[in-house]
Amino acid sequence: MIDKLIEKIQKLHAPVVVGLDPDLAFIPDFIQRRAFSQYGETPEGAAQAIWTFNKAIIDAVCDLVPAVKPQSAMYEQFGISGEIIFDRTIRYCHEKGLIVIGDVKRGDIGNTSAAYARGHLGPVQIGTSQFNGFDEDFVTVNPYMGSDSVLPFTETAEKSGKGIFVLVKTSNPSSADFQDRLVDGRPLFELVADKVNEWGSGSIGQYGFSEVGAVVGATWPKQAARARELMPHTFFLVPGYGAQGATAQDLKPNFNEDGLGAIVNSSRGIIAAYKKEKYAKYGEQNFADASRAAVLDMIEDINSVL
Amino acid sequence: MIDKLIEKIQKLHAPVVVGLDPDLAFIPDFIQRRAFSQYGETPEGAAQAIWTFNKAIIDAVCDLVPAVKPQSAMYEQFGISGEIIFDRTIRYCHEKGLIVIGDVKRGDIGNTSAAYARGHLGPVQIGTSQFNGFDEDFVTVNPYMGSDSVLPFTETAEKSGKGIFVLVKTSNPSSADFQDRLVDGRPLFELVADKVNEWGSGSIGQYGFSEVGAVVGATWPKQAARARELMPHTFFLVPGYGAQGATAQDLKPNFNEDGLGAIVNSSRGIIAAYKKEKYAKYGEQNFADASRAAVLDMIEDINSVL
Numbered sequence: 001m002i003d004k005l006i007e008k009i010q011k012l013h014a015p016v017v018v019g020l021d022p023d024l025a026f027i028p029d030f031i032q033r034r035a036f037s038q039y040g041e042t043p044e045g046a047a048q049a050i051w052t053f054n055k056a057i058i059d060a061v062c063d064l065v066p067a068v069k070p071q072s073a074m075y076e077q078f079g080i081s082g083e084i085i086f087d088r089t090i091r092y093c094h095e096k097g098l099i100v101i102g103d104v105k106r107g108d109i110g111n112t113s114a115a116y117a118r119g120h121l122g123p124v125q126i127g128t129s130q131f132n133g134f135d136e137d138f139v140t141v142n143p144y145m146g147s148d149s150v151l152p153f154t155e156t157a158e159k160s161g162k163g164i165f166v167l168v169k170t171s172n173p174s175s176a177d178f179q180d181r182l183v184d185g186r187p188l189f190e191l192v193a194d195k196v197n198e199w200g201s202g203s204i205g206q207y208g209f210s211e212v213g214a215v216v217g218a219t220w221p222k223q224a225a226r227a228r229e230l231m232p233h234t235f236f237l238v239p240g241y242g243a244q245g246a247t248a249q250d251l252k253p254n255f256n257e258d259g260l261g262a263i264v265n266s267s268r269g270i271i272a273a274y275k276k277e278k279y280a281k282y283g284e285q286n287f288a289d290a291s292r293a294a295v296l297d298m299i300e301d302i303n304s305v306l
Numbered sequence: 307m308i309d310k311l312i313e314k315i316q317k318l319h320a321p322v323v324v325g326l327d328p329d330l331a332f333i334p335d336f337i338q339r340r341a342f343s344q345y346g347e348t349p350e351g352a353a354q355a356i357w358t359f360n361k362a363i364i365d366a367v368c369d370l371v372p373a374v375k376p377q378s379a380m381y382e383q384f385g386i387s388g389e390i391i392f393d394r395t396i397r398y399c400h401e402k403g404l405i406v407i408g409d410v411k412r413g414d415i416g417n418t419s420a421a422y423a424r425g426h427l428g429p430v431q432i433g434t435s436q437f438n439g440f441d442e443d444f445v446t447v448n449p450y451m452g453s454d455s456v457l458p459f460t461e462t463a464e465k466s467g468k469g470i471f472v473l474v475k476t477s478n479p480s481s482a483d484f485q486d487r488l489v490d491g492r493p494l495f496e497l498v499a500d501k502v503n504e505w506g507s508g509s510i511g512q513y514g515f516s517e518v519g520a521v522v523g524a525t526w527p528k529q530a531a532r533a534r535e536l537m538p539h540t541f542f543l544v545p546g547y548g549a550q551g552a553t554a555q556d557l558k559p560n561f562n563e564d565g566l567g568a569i570v571n572s573s574r575g576i577i578a579a580y581k582k583e584k585y586a587k588y589g590e591q592n593f594a595d596a597s598r599a600a601v602l603d604m605i606e607d608i609n610s611v612l
Contacts, residue, residue, distance in 0.1 A: 021418070024432070032433070041433030073418045077425035078432075079439030083389045105414055107448065109478040109545075112327070112379045119383035126330070126384075127338070127347030133385030142413065144450040144473060146480030167450060172415040174452030181497065183487040188494065191487065239415075 001137050001163045002213070002235055003205040005099050008066030009263060014299045015255075015306075017101060017237070018061055018291075019267025020089060021071040022050040026272040028284040043081035050075070051085045053287075057271055058089075058096055060288035061295050067099040067137075069237075069265055090135055101237065102136030105167065107149045117156035121164075138163045140215055140237070143192050147199070154199050154212055163211035166199070168192050168227055171217025171240030180223075189223065193230040200234060207260070209235040216254055218246030218264065225253035228261065236262035241298075242269030248301045259306035270294045307443050307469045308519070308541055309511040311405050314372030315569060320605045321561075321612075323407060323543070324367055324597075325573025326395060327377040328356040332578040334590040349387035356381070357391045359593075363577055364395075364402055366594035367601045373405040373443075375543075375571055396441055407543065408442030411473065413455045423462035427470075444469045446521055446543070449498050453505070460505050460518055469517035472505070474498050474533055477523025477546030486529075495529065499536040506540060513566070515541040522560055524552030524570065531559035534567065542568040547604075548575030554607045565612035576600045 032049045039045035075086035106116040118124040120139045122132035169189040179189040200210030218240035240246045254262040273279045273294035274287035282290035345351035381392035412422040424430040426445045428438035475495040485495040506516030524546035546552045560568040579585045579600035580593040588596035
């Protein structure tokens, strides 16, 4: 799946992923009102609003970007109603030819990680039949529990022709609490980076990158440079651009000199673009056009430093 | 919620939680066959089998134990059909008076962790109304991303009168990969333990324990003793007993001298007890009676060392 992602990035000249994190606060009032009038102020109503919102944004950006990244939490918060829309969003993105990175940050002891892996990278065996639960192409994985919590994901990914991104150095301020603490003189995230190399060593594709990617925040350019050095065969999923404060210049260390090696996420900056002064001219009704414009600007911004 | 948990443990003399991890391999053939004949070999069929299985076990053990711990992955693997049963299981356990520990091991950047927290410890605001998504009493939280990824859980828990258990030293073999690495001469899990103290310092209840508990594996008695020392106000959720190899003797360091301070999980050892030679006499048809017998034995075994 990493080869497919790289080919799409190259074809579109767009190392960009749109984060589908549909907080209700980002969804235009008119959409919420319409959904609530039909389903009430209920989880079903919220889910309907999210679906209308997501679909319009997907339609508006699907020819511009290789991938989307739905954030599990934003759906899970509405219980079953939210999960139904998480699932529908994934399926619709596939119909539109988008690669789907499920931002689920799962990880558990071996047999439990295996169940998560089946659930998101499929398939699951039921009697003599096989099914996909949530059918993403990549998922994010939390490494705190160590190798035997990550390997069930790499094994399932390999069988299904899919991939993962392991949290290495996350974009949030408190990532320093543990990830930057020194072990034998090296920050913990570097030890995780070494493991990512190891976990991915058996799945290096034709462009030199493995199916085991790394999440490396754009908000830490110095650490990103080090991570890039330590993981030459690892593709980076880079959060933190835009709303979290990182600029295009900050992103440079995440990429190789040839401009490959990373894909940059923006969630709020794209899906809630209509709320920003820069895109206010589109108006709330045309929020998806604002998102499209924001994607085009983001692609141009990032390409300007590569 | 920690006070309520402690009171239930004391009333029942049972520091035991039953892990509801319904792998299909644990579910008796006759239940699977019946579910598949009604719904086919489909996710709906698997979910129906899980529900029948869970309900029988809950009915059989609900007067013996204070709490259950459904493992999200085992439901998530069947997509929406599985999530529906995860939700139904939680609701049914509440009807039966059980405390529910959602083993979800979530954690993300601030606003995303807040959405997970709302989704599992509720409520979520929809227009002028409030709803609970998945309505657990506690959830497990992964600390790799640091304070700002955990605090949204403690804040939501406080508002909802609920609690969390933070992964400190997990039961799996590879937990040594990162959790045991030395930072300034101390294993990483001890740094996490210090943070758990800090995160829980504002929520210490009438029995001296905070709403921020810790997951400390029974498979590492030495580390458990150290964790117990470092976190005097922290209640431990202890996995690893039974199927993962830890014995009652191994559990002792997780408890205080007064026998308080921890609750021990068993999943497979209880729910799949009918498959063990010791409980084979019950037969597959009476799997829930075997589970009840296994719970009684586990309670006796643990109390024998306290």
